[in-house]
Amino acid sequence: xxxxxxxxxxxxxxxxxxxxxxxxxxxxAKKHNxxxxxxxxxxxxxxxxxDIAKKYKGQDVAAKLAxxxxxxxxxxxxxxxxxxxxxxxxxxxxxxxxxxxKM
Amino acid sequence: MKRQTRRTLARALGLAxxxxxxxxxxxxxxxxxxxxVSEPEIRYQAGGSPLxxxxxxxxxDPKAPPMTKAEFDKGRQIYFERCAGCHGVLRKGATxxxxxxxxxxxxxxxxxxxxxxxGSPAGMPNWGTSGELNDAEVDLMARYIQQLxxxxxxxxxxxxxxxxxxxxxxxxxxxxKENNYNIENIFSTTLRDTGEVALxxxxxxxxxxxxxxxxxxxxxxxxxxxxxxFVIGRDAKINMIDLWMEKPDNVAEIxxxxxxxxxxxxxxxxxxDKLAIAGAYxxxxxxxxxxxxxxxxxxxxxxxxxxxxQEYHPExxxxxxxxxxxxxxxVVSVKETGKILMVNYKDLENITVTEIGAAKFLHDGGWDSxxxxxMVAANQSNKVAVIDAKEGKLTKLVDVDKIxxxxxxxNFVHPKFGPVxxxxxxxxxxxxxxxxxxxxxxxxxxxxxxxxxxxxGGNLFIKTHPKSKNLWVDTPLNPDAKIAQSIAVYDINxxxxxxxxxxxxxxxxxxxxAKRVVQPEYNKAGDEVWxxxxxxxNQQSALVVVDDKTRKLKAVIKDPRMITPTGHFNxxxxxxxxx
Numbered sequence: 001x002x003x004x005x006x007x008x009x010x011x012x013x014x015x016x017x018x019x020x021x022x023x024x025x026x027x028x029a030k031k032h033n034x035x036x037x038x039x040x041x042x043x044x045x046x047x048x049x050x051d052i053a054k055k056y057k058g059q060d061v062a063a064k065l066a067x068x069x070x071x072x073x074x075x076x077x078x079x080x081x082x083x084x085x086x087x088x089x090x091x092x093x094x095x096x097x098x099x100x101x102k103m
Numbered sequence: 104m105k106r107q108t109r110r111t112l113a114r115a116l117g118l119a120x121x122x123x124x125x126x127x128x129x130x131x132x133x134x135x136x137x138x139x140v141s142e143p144e145i146r147y148q149a150g151g152s153p154l155x156x157x158x159x160x161x162x163x164d165p166k167a168p169p170m171t172k173a174e175f176d177k178g179r180q181i182y183f184e185r186c187a188g189c190h191g192v193l194r195k196g197a198t199x200x201x202x203x204x205x206x207x208x209x210x211x212x213x214x215x216x217x218x219x220x221x222g223s224p225a226g227m228p229n230w231g232t233s234g235e236l237n238d239a240e241v242d243l244m245a246r247y248i249q250q251l252x253x254x255x256x257x258x259x260x261x262x263x264x265x266x267x268x269x270x271x272x273x274x275x276x277x278x279x280k281e282n283n284y285n286i287e288n289i290f291s292t293t294l295r296d297t298g299e300v301a302l303x304x305x306x307x308x309x310x311x312x313x314x315x316x317x318x319x320x321x322x323x324x325x326x327x328x329x330x331x332x333f334v335i336g337r338d339a340k341i342n343m344i345d346l347w348m349e350k351p352d353n354v355a356e357i358x359x360x361x362x363x364x365x366x367x368x369x370x371x372x373x374x375x376d377k378l379a380i381a382g383a384y385x386x387x388x389x390x391x392x393x394x395x396x397x398x399x400x401x402x403x404x405x406x407x408x409x410x411x412x413q414e415y416h417p418e419x420x421x422x423x424x425x426x427x428x429x430x431x432x433x434v435v436s437v438k439e440t441g442k443i444l445m446v447n448y449k450d451l452e453n454i455t456v457t458e459i460g461a462a463k464f465l466h467d468g469g470w471d472s473x474x475x476x477x478m479v480a481a482n483q484s485n486k487v488a489v490i491d492a493k494e495g496k497l498t499k500l501v502d503v504d505k506i507x508x509x510x511x512x513x514n515f516v517h518p519k520f521g522p523v524x525x526x527x528x529x530x531x532x533x534x535x536x537x538x539x540x541x542x543x544x545x546x547x548x549x550x551x552x553x554x555x556x557x558x559x560g561g562n563l564f565i566k567t568h569p570k571s572k573n574l575w576v577d578t579p580l581n582p583d584a585k586i587a588q589s590i591a592v593y594d595i596n597x598x599x600x601x602x603x604x605x606x607x608x609x610x611x612x613x614x615x616x617a618k619r620v621v622q623p624e625y626n627k628a629g630d631e632v633w634x635x636x637x638x639x640x641n642q643q644s645a646l647v648v649v650d651d652k653t654r655k656l657k658a659v660i661k662d663p664r665m666i667t668p669t670g671h672f673n674x675x676x677x678x679x680x681x682x
Contacts, residue, residue: 083213085213
């Protein structure tokens with residue numbers, strides 16, 4: 001009985017938190033300084049996340065983009081290069097790339 | 104050694120003119136929600152600071168990317184030549200963002216390099232792709248700004264005293280005027296790059312003397328009697344010139360800091376010619392001096408809390424100073440804290456300062472026509488603060504357009520709205536007319552009653568005269584050469600009519616060079632307007648005199664000694680605050 005209540009509580013909490021992951025990912029983007037150059041829906045120094053999602057819609061590019069985030073890149077969005085981010089853990093990069101591509 | 108320093112400094116500052124090549128840098132879209140920095144503003148702020156040449160204490164932070172002493176020194180020099188104007192000496196931010204190590208280290212070298220090289224839509228210039236800095240320098244600067252900001256030396260009484268020279272003691276000076284010049288119509292013209300002012304006879308248009316001064320004299324001010332002329336260079340050197348001498352020349356000098364912009368003298372009845380005051384950018388302080396010798400008497404710091412959010416600011420620069428006619432007070436506007444200090448000079452030992460909170464990033468300003476209200480621009484806040492010098496109170500904060508830059512502004516009687524004070528803007532083409540008569544035009548008082556459409560942004564000065572019906576507006580920092588080299592003149596009686604545009608630089612008949620036409624200034628009679636046609640150091644420059652009534656060319660003043668004139672002050676109009 002006790003066990004059931006706990007799992008019910010979990011289920012409710014899970015439902016309530018359904019909207020949270022996007023915020024968590026945005027916080028992660030802030031934490032790793034992505035927002036210094038990128039905004040969600042406006043071009044700044046780098047392209048907006050929505051533009052990136054649009055460009056790669058339907059393509060299997062997650063691994064390629066993760067590589068770019070890690071090592072930096074240039075030429076796709078104009079002359080301003082993407083700075084390398086060697087210090088960001090691979091798992092975080094993966095989370096962030098998936099978050100961006102889903103926009 | 105001294106000569107060497109001056110030359111390097113001149114070269115460093117000469118480079119500051121280069122940002123003209125940067126036009127392309129700012130073509131990027133602006134970012135909503137954040138005030139974009141206009142190109143004229145960048146040009147205005149990103150001029151070199153004399154601090155580039157100062158030895159400073161270096162703290163190496165073990166967590167910051169390593170640098171050699173030589174690299175650090177080079178970084179420091181580039182920082183003060185290019186970056187300090189916007190980001191501040193201690194990198195607390197002003198026009199530009201704060202760049203303290205806690206923030207820069209979090210970004211890391213690679214991201215910083217992108218910003219320095221390519222710029223940002225928020226207004227950071229693209230120093231790399233514009234060719235101003237090479238990749239090695241970009242890398243150096245990215246590492247430099249992760250180090251703790253080096254602190255320039257302080258400049259207290261001992262340093263002031265050792266820089267202070269009385270060249271001719273008061274009792275050795277003329278007892279009466281010893282020349283035949285009409286001294287009320289002398290113009291003091293800044294020769295920016297040579298560190299001089301030219302004293303020009305307004306009647307004959309002849310140069311009376313070229314006087315050695317500090318570097319890039321920012322302003323000229325007069326003693327209340329109209330005898331002594333005070334000029335202050337960007338390097339915080341003040342020169343005091345006696346206009347009664349057979350050949351007017353320096354009688355005293357002092358350095359009040361390492362970088363400065365403002366000087367004035369006591370104007371209140373009973374205190375004429377008694378005291379002088381100067382405000383510094385670094386150290387952040389103002390100094391009250393003896394009015395006939397420049398002996399430093401009292402140094403007051405401006406470090407303290409900002410208006411509004413009430414946070415400590417370590418380097419609030421003194422932006423401008425005027426002298427009250429209503430009280431024995433200096434009106435000191437402090438940039439970063441956004442406060443106006445009414446400094447009562449009656450008793451320097453027991454000094455009273457009334458602190459008036461206005462808005463951040465105060466800049467320059469002038470009196471209304473009654474000289475009761477001081478109108479000062481808070482230029483990054485896009486406001487003009489109105490200070491009642493009689494009551495010692497903030498009367499109103501008036502919203503204006505982007506980055507107002509009044510100089511001292513212009514007073515005239517609007518045909519519909521009565522007395523107004525006008526300012527142009529660095530960041531827009533608009534000229535704001537603000538009502539200044541709370542008695543007979545109460546509904547219009549302290550409101551923008553009309554905006555005039557100017558030629559474009561990049562305005563520095565605007566001028567009229569009580570005897571004139573013309574309003575003259577310059578645009579020297581506009582990226583379009585045609586606009587930068589011409590002047591717009593409005594008919595005060597018919598302000599809805601488009602202005603007449605006069606090709607002043609063309610009238611000067613100079614050869615090539617990136618010329619700019621700057622600072623209209625009236626003669627004493629109010630029937631001539633003078634303009635500086637400012638060209639590069641190695642090019643010919645000139646002054647152009649226009650007949651106010653006919654708006655036609657009256658005279659061109661050229662002289663091989665007239666190098667980089669950037670503005671001028673008429674003795675009578677400056678003494679009596681006629682503008």
